[in-house]
Amino acid sequence: MSDPILSAVQQLRRFPGIGEKTATRLVYWLLRAPKGTAKAMADALLVLADGVCECAMCCNLTAQSPCRLCAQPHRNETLICVVEQPQDVLAFERAGEFRGRYHVLHGSISPLDGITPDQLRIRPLLQRLRDGEVKEVILATNSTVEGDATALYLARLLQPIGLKVTRPAQGVSGGTEIEYTDAVSLARALQNRQVMR
């Protein structure tokens, strides 16, 4: 029989960024935590394993389709924000600025990793655009080589349909000092400088 402490450590260290030392610390914390803590965590993980699917509308991961955000009636139907990952939707929702709809690609085009456009949720996106309500698509893929390539690919695909295709502004991030801003961001911040009013 395997040792329950060791096997819990082995399981937790499967998480990215969690090595043996951290996993050990977490397991011993769990052993001293109030009764029921480990059980509550285990239950949440079990539900996670069984109870999550992709939303038929936006392809985000959700417990029920359509997802919570697609089910909200007051959101702007003419505006779709395309993101790479479900986490990106959470980031936008935290920012609280966007009131349109989302679409999750589940990745970005990356030939080196063998990820081609047909592995992303581009077909369901085109399906949504065919309904005709959407007027603008914001391509909010990451500001990386893969994210930029994916945005470019989608722009070439969507512009001929007659849609307004935009990309979020790039520049100095909020709360950052110029001194510590990387060269690419600084160059883009200059190129996209805004007239002060």
Place this chain on the structure above:
Amino acid sequence: MSDPILSAVQQLRRFPGIGEKTATRLVYWLLRAPKGTAKAMADALLVLADGVCECAMCCNLTAQSPCRLCAQPHRNETLICVVEQPQDVLAFERAGEFRGRYHVLHGSISPLDGITPDQLRIRPLLQRLRDGEVKEVILATNSTVEGDATALYLARLLQPIGLKVTRPAQGVSGGTEIEYTDAVSLARALQNRQVMR
């Protein structure tokens, strides 16, 4: 009904040192991990919740008493290494230097936190020493105010019994540069300097 993703995030962020961002990252990683990963983790946590007790000998946390280390027959019965936490036993086992027995106190004396000697596993330690086989006790509590106080308390308790009571050497840690060594460690390294042979 609560969202399974959100509730998994809520559960994982209960871990010390894991905030909402990290918990979110872990949960989305789990959702893309090979099928069965979340279930295997959940199972390990459930066993952890039910299958762990204290060893009747050394008070370490274990699946069965006596624990794996107390059950090993070839270990030196005359030497006990007293540590604060079960993790400390793992650290010593990793070092691979110690071949005696362990005793886990489950904490250190800390009046500010309301932890008094009678809340530690000192009574079971005295019981073990009463058997008479033990000749030396190594007080390997942490090199902190609480750890030092606990070692001092135990030394005063054990020396009258006629036992050899020792404390691990303190000094510059392996692989560290003198320049970056803290003042206390450097002072102790000088006080305990060794003749080179």
